[in-house]
Amino acid sequence: MSSSWIEDQYGADVAQLAADYEAKKFGRRSFLGKLTAAGFSVGAAASILAACGSSSSDSSSTDSVASDDAAASATPKAGGQLREGYPRDISKHDPVTTNWYDPAFSAIYETIVTDGLEGDTVPQFATAYEVSADGLTYTFDIPEGRVSHSGGVMGAQQVAELLQIIKDTSFIGGVSTVPMEGYSFEGNKVIMKMKNAWLGAINPHKTGYWALANVDTWKAAGGKDPKSTYGTESSDGTGPFTHAEWVPGSHTLVNKWDAYPGSNTPYVTNTGAAYLDSIRWSVITEGGQRATMLENGELDTLLGPNYADLERLKSNADLTVIQHPEWSGYMLSMNRDYPEFFGDKLTRQGLSHALNRQGMVDAILFGNGDATYGPFPKTDRQYDPKVETYNTYDVELAKSKLAEAGWVAGSDGVLTRKGVRFEFEYVVEDESTQKLVSEVVAQQFKEVGVVAKLRVVDRAVAFQEQSGEGREAAPMALFFWLWPVPLDIMVIFGSSETIPVPNFSHAIEPTIDAAITEWRLSGTPEAAIAASSKFQTEWADTLPYLPLMNQYATFVHHNYVKNWAPFVWNLYPLYNDVWLDQ
Numbered sequence: 001m002s003s004s005w006i007e008d009q010y011g012a013d014v015a016q017l018a019a020d021y022e023a024k025k026f027g028r029r030s031f032l033g034k035l036t037a038a039g040f041s042v043g044a045a046a047s048i049l050a051a052c053g054s055s056s057s058d059s060s061s062t063d064s065v066a067s068d069d070a071a072a073s074a075t076p077k078a079g080g081q082l083r084e085g086y087p088r089d090i091s092k093h094d095p096v097t098t099n100w101y102d103p104a105f106s107a108i109y110e111t112i113v114t115d116g117l118e119g120d121t122v123p124q125f126a127t128a129y130e131v132s133a134d135g136l137t138y139t140f141d142i143p144e145g146r147v148s149h150s151g152g153v154m155g156a157q158q159v160a161e162l163l164q165i166i167k168d169t170s171f172i173g174g175v176s177t178v179p180m181e182g183y184s185f186e187g188n189k190v191i192m193k194m195k196n197a198w199l200g201a202i203n204p205h206k207t208g209y210w211a212l213a214n215v216d217t218w219k220a221a222g223g224k225d226p227k228s229t230y231g232t233e234s235s236d237g238t239g240p241f242t243h244a245e246w247v248p249g250s251h252t253l254v255n256k257w258d259a260y261p262g263s264n265t266p267y268v269t270n271t272g273a274a275y276l277d278s279i280r281w282s283v284i285t286e287g288g289q290r291a292t293m294l295e296n297g298e299l300d301t302l303l304g305p306n307y308a309d310l311e312r313l314k315s316n317a318d319l320t321v322i323q324h325p326e327w328s329g330y331m332l333s334m335n336r337d338y339p340e341f342f343g344d345k346l347t348r349q350g351l352s353h354a355l356n357r358q359g360m361v362d363a364i365l366f367g368n369g370d371a372t373y374g375p376f377p378k379t380d381r382q383y384d385p386k387v388e389t390y391n392t393y394d395v396e397l398a399k400s401k402l403a404e405a406g407w408v409a410g411s412d413g414v415l416t417r418k419g420v421r422f423e424f425e426y427v428v429e430d431e432s433t434q435k436l437v438s439e440v441v442a443q444q445f446k447e448v449g450v451v452a453k454l455r456v457v458d459r460a461v462a463f464q465e466q467s468g469e470g471r472e473a474a475p476m477a478l479f480f481w482l483w484p485v486p487l488d489i490m491v492i493f494g495s496s497e498t499i500p501v502p503n504f505s506h507a508i509e510p511t512i513d514a515a516i517t518e519w520r521l522s523g524t525p526e527a528a529i530a531a532s533s534k535f536q537t538e539w540a541d542t543l544p545y546l547p548l549m550n551q552y553a554t555f556v557h558h559n560y561v562k563n564w565a566p567f568v569w570n571l572y573p574l575y576n577d578v579w580l581d582q
Contacts, residue, residue: 087304094231101208109211109237115569135197197523275579287432325379326553350401507544
């Protein structure tokens with residue numbers, strides 16, 4: 001991961017600390033201690049540590065580092081509702097059938113394991129796990145006597161059954177776990193068998209798509225039936241909060257689970273029930289409203305403020321802004337079942353060269369992100385900078401590629417080929433940043449004679465219109481992805497196995513499929529890096545999607561909110577330690 005952003009985000013003193021750490025002048029524990037002593041939360045400290053990589057002096061141990069907020073008051077206060085702003089519409093609280101997972105998943109559910117502060121793997125619901133020497137067997141120890149919110153049993157049998165259902169039936173589970181044979185249980189142990197050793201086996205289990213729901217409750221509510229009420233009217237997890245309200249376009253509400261026995265995650269310090277009484281996430285898709293609601297006291301915390309408001313928020317002494325690299329990206333699908341537009345590589349490359357990616361980062365994100373020329377953000381540990389030789393902004397090259405592909409400008413400047421005008425519908429979700437990105441893209445396409453007719457729809461409709469078979473799916477759509485391990489998710493966007501969902505472009509690229517197969521067989525870091533590099537460069541060349549940019553993860557909280565500590569490896573904060581000093 002690049003550390004070039006540290007000085008810009010945190011200043012010269014912190015950059016010097018990072019340089020000293022990288023030079024092994026002190027170890028990881030000391031580095032984290034110096035950062036927290038300087039006033040950084042555990043989340044910010046972990047982000048800076050991640051940017052530097054691991055120091056060998058003490059990297060084998062795992063720390064639980066208290067945040068600066070926790071040190072500010074010796075006794076957390078119980079009670080109150082945390083009011084959090086969320087920049088998207090909400091998704092159903094069902095790990096099996098959802099097409100996205102929101103921060104409420106971090107409150108309602110636990111995963112069998114999760115990310116540690118250094119991007120390692122630590123327990124969450126499980127008490128421990130181990131991997132066999134040959135990499136073919138993973139064993140998870142499940143605590144005895146655990147129940148879900150409903151009181152239903154959550155033993156090894158129930159966990160293994162749920163994980164098998166996710167692998168077999170969820171829209172994302174099977175294609176992201178191809179090297180896995182399946183799950184079983186013995187006593188209090190869940191056993192995962194592999195077809196071959198694979199470096200990526202554990203990663204999906206840390207995400208909301210593998211959140212541990214009570215499988216009996218899930219089946220009783222309807223299971224995979226589209227009429228199921230699971231995740232909308234009720235949910236049944238093992239996390240510190242219970243499902244209360246789910247109102248698309250408005251909010252999600254969860255309430256404290258008094259019987260929560262505490263997390264097995266080492267950096268969660270509260271060993272019992274949550275301090276908060278409840279959490280309410282308000283849907284705020286209009287970016288300009290988010291900061292104002294926070295400043296006016298309508299919110300306590302905020303995910304994803306409008307970047308135009310960021311400097312103002314940073315200057316407010318009553319607020320704390322947390323930023324770190326985000327595993328995300330904006331990209332454009334190009335439905336290959338419209339071959340007249342997107343069936344040939346020359347045309348796709350011409351469109352790509354028409355896009356001023358860095359200009360979008362500067363104008364829309366106010367510099368809080370990076371242009372992407374391949375599938376991954378620059379901050380990913382496996383990022384291959386060779387992709388930066390592809391898809392550069394060059395309008396003349398764009399026009400040349402399009403002309404070589406047979407496109408000719410008509411009297412009105414719009415390109416035509418074989419009697420077909422280069423004019424198509426372009427779908428985008430109704431969210432401020434996504435709309436801005438889409439408008440800029442449409443304008444840049446227009447400069448090379450391509451008409452993208454923008455149509456703004458709500459979140460559910462956007463996903464539906466991207467997911468259709470053949471020409472039932474939109475010709476083009478903007479998609480924003482968010483996933484802790486980019487390779488895991490981009491593989492399923494690009495695989496020919498996943499047409500039409502989530503391969504929204506319906507792209508079949510043999511070289512990409514070959515790189516995916518190589519990745520699924522990679523049992524060592526070296527093999528994984530080689531496969532990842534091939535995947536990235538083939539993506540940048542063949543363009544199953546048009547990559548645009550990624551953004552920095554940005555979180556803001558009032559200073560009276562304590563222990564709200566998002567960090568670089570998790571998409572969302574954990575909420576059991578959070579309390580309100582009011």
